[in-house]
Amino acid sequence: MADQASHGIGGLTFDKSKRALPNEFNVFLALVLIILLFEALGQILPYMNGQSMLFDFNEARDGTILNMARIKIIILQVAIIGIISLGVTQVIISGGIDLSSGPLVGATAMIVMSFAQTELVNGNPNPKAVFGLWAMDLPVIVPLIVGLLFGALIGSINGFFIAFARIPPFIATLGMFLICRGISQWWTKGQPVSFPTPEYAWIGTGMMPVVWFIGLAILLHLIMRYTVYGKHTYAIGSNEEAARMSGINVRRHKILVYMIASMLAAFAAIVLSSKNLTAQAGMGQFYELYAIAMAVIGGVSLTGGRGSIIGTVLGAMVFGVIQSGFTFVKLDAFYQLMAMGAIIIGAVVLDQWRQQRAAAKA
Amino acid sequence: MADQASHGIGGLTFDKSKRALPNEFNVFLALVLIILLFEALGQILPYMNGQSMLFDFNEARDGTILNMARIKIIILQVAIIGIISLGVTQVIISGGIDLSSGPLVGATAMIVMSFAQTELVNGNPNPKAVFGLWAMDLPVIVPLIVGLLFGALIGSINGFFIAFARIPPFIATLGMFLICRGISQWWTKGQPVSFPTPEYAWIGTGMMPVVWFIGLAILLHLIMRYTVYGKHTYAIGSNEEAARMSGINVRRHKILVYMIASMLAAFAAIVLSSKNLTAQAGMGQFYELYAIAMAVIGGVSLTGGRGSIIGTVLGAMVFGVIQSGFTFVKLDAFYQLMAMGAIIIGAVVLDQWRQQRAAAKA
Amino acid sequence: MASDMQTNISGASAPNSDAALGDIILETRDLTKHYGGVHALEGANFTLRKGEHVAIMGDNGAGKSTFVRQITGVEQRTRGEIIFDGKPVHFAGPLEARNAGIETVFQTLALADQLDVPDNLFLGREIIKWKLGPFSVLDYKAMRQRTLDALEKTGVKIPNIRGTIERMSGGQRQCVAIARTATFHSKLTIMDEPTAALGVQETAQVENIVRTLKEAGEPLILVSHNMRQVMDLVDRIVVFRRGRICANLKKEETNGEDVVAYITGAKTQPEYEEAA
């Protein structure tokens, strides 16, 4: 018989060795399975000529047997939505949802880019100038601060309506969804804003988006696990009434949660517009859905109280691998959509199935 | 002191006269307020020259003092999403959500329309023919059945994953969202499908969409209020575990709920493609969000167990009035989006505020 | 360990070989439930005869509700057998258990918060006016009337039964759950701490309901911490400790102090010693 618990008082036999694996393990497993699937397709499909997705044996292009180009793009292409997803994760853990993040990306990009423009393009005046000369070649800190403040503003409005007016988060952020889309189209009446300063362009250059994503993920992970903020977020999502009765200032906390989420989305907009060297009103379309999906695939429960940043990062990786995998096996766009849908469902089916088996067998 | 309750045993004083007004009343109030707002704007705004939105005093164009053209379009433009919203309402009451309804509209429209095409267009062979002659000029019942069966299939797949594999509805239907978008693009590789038979064209002609909407709304209302199906839907949304422990076959019921929702969305697709005389892969974009918003504005609670079909119908009317009102006051499209967002939030704020006041004062 | 268990079966059944009681209605063999590392229920051998009323007692967390959940199919057991009404059963869910004839008041009550009292009372077996499959039409009036009758029996006072359950007091909720069980005939009734939240009068009424069941010859499993109640109502007391059965006592052969000694672990019946 197993040894007694170290964290328990009296009572039943408690076999510590039989504790269930963390949920994140399921996501990791899904990730590995999907990679193996694509590797297998690379071997099986006749037109693929036995190519490998992640490995690169023949020519050691980058001095490793890994296909570094592929590995980089896998992370790079999800880094920006990943940053949004970090904020969405804590919103969902708190029992809410944020649909406004996608349109917020568009609106923030438009606004921020107008303060990040350079005066001369190929020697000519910037053809896309939004403001006069006063707004040209400003120090990079200006657009950064403008963007984060705008995010904080939108987030606190979301939070205010949810916390004080008790609007369901789905509706409050759906309203904000429309408002932000309106703002982004209104800002320049639909004209794209392009040609940023080199300093601004640096923010999203090369692998920088990945650096931001990983850095912010670590920060958020620490906050959610080890601070009062994290604990209260979980508590509110678990049982809001109990949290209130236990003396948590639920309203103030919720505003903070939505504010942080929107600031992360605003920062994602900065990285995105910098990476693309342009801002357009339609930017960020569907990002809110993908950000939510990454979190949920990563094990965050939409009923609140459950989930982790590590899970979300793994969930983002699942998306990256799928997207690269599709291009790798040259799947047609129609089938890509269908396969993406099936894989999203499949990843969560796997998670549920393992959890249930673990609960039943133990 | 008020008289004793007729439905109670012993106990406290129960003052029946003080019972709160039904929730639907709030939505109705919001509707009236919004109409008054637009009428006021018509009087106040200088460029409006004192026009009225709903009335037409000067010239009795249709023999009534009402602007019948406006009143018709108000209902007509929400009838189709309204039909979807009826199905979404019962899904939300059951504690779920359906994000797949919009893309399902696109996919169904494409498929159905391929079986509703006419052979000759202005004497020439149908330029958009999908199949051969065998699929031309089929009786209208064929596309109808194909559409409803397709809806039932998609709905039961949704239901299956939600009920048996315990996938969160948000994810299962998000996966189906992508799958349906894939299907609609794949069906004709993006080509629109046009030129239906006159019988098919009749389904969505003139005010027919409104007839379908009202008819289906009455049917769904009766089902939700007076049948076992309705009761169990509320019970599952209220406390799924309790419903299960009380011996409701929760899984079977959920499949039914999602099946009905998808069949209604499929029917909406039929009406929509008939009304527009064409089917296009992008059809139905954002319908899922609007359908959900109509329900929630109508008082359906996203946490399940609460809401009604009457509320949803009123919620749909709110949308119709807003959309027509915007054109009436010649609001710019950007501001329309912002105002729509604000009004969605405002309508729910009003609802919450009245509920709280009612609870506090009583 | 499983072999140890086998020898206990006869022991556990021993005190029941009472001529006045009928055939065995429920038997569990080596019934076990682990939650991850937590061994909540371990090798429970239990027998209940037709017409017999048995109490289950034990500390908090001793495994009583876990035992109830395994029998009623709310959860799937880790190991062991359940024989109900002569046949081994594997209920996939509470619906199957109820269809087989087991009515249960769960400790968590299992009420739908947003529905009113009659809705909850008839949840899953509504009275129907016209049969139309899932779209059968409800007979609200009949359900309301029968609800008033059923609640009357529990002695609870509810000012307005059309109010939603979320607005009911703790005791009112519990009475609704009890009334639900008492309204329908069954082969076996299980009540998990049914009077925990009840007032003095209501408790007396519910105890009357239990006596009525006894007179009607319907068997009952009653989980309770209330010694007076147990001593008043049942024929036999089974004591759980740390997930295992540690005593099986005829009411006439024991008393409150004795039972407490078993609950606290001061005593263990010899036939259960190895296991505990």
Add this chain to the structure above:
Amino acid sequence: MASDMQTNISGASAPNSDAALGDIILETRDLTKHYGGVHALEGANFTLRKGEHVAIMGDNGAGKSTFVRQITGVEQRTRGEIIFDGKPVHFAGPLEARNAGIETVFQTLALADQLDVPDNLFLGREIIKWKLGPFSVLDYKAMRQRTLDALEKTGVKIPNIRGTIERMSGGQRQCVAIARTATFHSKLTIMDEPTAALGVQETAQVENIVRTLKEAGEPLILVSHNMRQVMDLVDRIVVFRRGRICANLKKEETNGEDVVAYITGAKTQPEYEEAA
């Protein structure tokens, strides 16, 4: 009606004019709560002195928990005054009540299901390692240790306190809620049916906790249906019936049967007659 109430105030306070007890810590005047048409609490005049332990008894649905919810700011009253520690108070929520020094075990327990035991115990007042505003760093080790100590006092057995609350048995949950209240000092403790789900041993332990409070001179309001417990523990019993106070009894001047007569409505104290 309000004027009737005024006359009762002195009556209600009368039995407390005990020299051994301190100043008034809590007083309610004409405290009333209506839920829509339901008059759950009507004109309650109640006084509690420092060091005094008072029980609230009454039928299910009599308004006891409603009374508790008004005092602790969980809900906003329809009418009436609450004077706590000498000052009229209007708590906007339970946080304010707690900050003012009222610790409460609610009937619904108010636990966060997905958090573990220490998290729940310290919810809203976590032990901090580094102070950084909302991002202050938690001291998990200290909280775990203090949780074990606090639970020990309630006598409950919990195999693994790092398991989430949703996995705890009914009694284990209740003990966590009680341990939470007992861990922090307060000016007034309110317990709404704290031992309803508890076993024999655990009930005894919780009663010990209450006795410790009495010795420390901390005042207590205990809502309970358990006559033995009430008679054992408190100084005074206030009986609620149909939303109104109908009796205010010194323990020494009453007995179980007498109290039951008040609960059932067989008797009403003269000073409450008009109201009831």
Add this chain to the structure above:
Amino acid sequence: ETIGVSMALFDDNFLTVLRNGIQELAEGMDDVEVQIEDAQNDVARQLDQINNFVASGVDAIIVNPVDTSATEAMTAAAEAAGVPLVYVNREPINVDTLPDNQAFVASDERESGTLETIEICDILAANGTDPARVYVMMGELSNQAAVQRTQDIDDVIANGQCAVQIEEIDRQTANWSREQATSLMTNWLSSGQQFDAVIANNDEMAIGAIQAMKAAGISMDDVVVGGIDATQDALSAMQAGELDVTVFQNAAGQGSGALDAALKLARGEEVDQKVYIPFELVTPANIDDYLAKN
């Protein structure tokens, strides 16, 4: 006069130029007021907007159709109410049966993809790259411009209009978007395949591909990249020697033509019922003619 305008989509770069053209033109006229609505790519919403315009009593309607095969219902709605209607930018399916008070001003998408592809073929031939390996980036698949422009590529090759032999490695959609095109191109690059050209359905995607290639250190002299629209960003990329081909679509011409026709119809004057505004090929050779145009 009041003219109601229903645009297919506000988020679209090219359509924005067109829309702003109409707006500015109208602001410059006395007594002409335009009200522009966004159909958000939704056919049904567009039909509703037309009905709303009718209810508000506008004098004429301009429609930039979401779906050119849904125009019959729109034509019918306007005709029933007796309100003149002009289609702009996209050719309606019922172009040959329009009633008298309706017209259209559009470009023929068969030209755009054809001009682009032939020019790319010519550059490849001039570089001596034969056979040439190409990637194709498509716009949103439910959008007819994307479908037609992709079809144009196939037609050019099938009709033997291409100067070199084309080997298509892969064709994928990047939904008109620069961001998605960047990711798609990077994914293609990671497979390590040799390629000579990228044919994109619009400039935004072409720029995305260029950014990805630059990030991977590929010299833009070695790859031929083509787009469509001649946007400012694209022209600037062409000046920088990165983009090789684009096609000018005359937004101002389409916008003014449509407004003009609408006003005439409203006043009961005669108009040409079909006006085609041609696409024009833009290369570094003639770029200066277009710098100030879109």
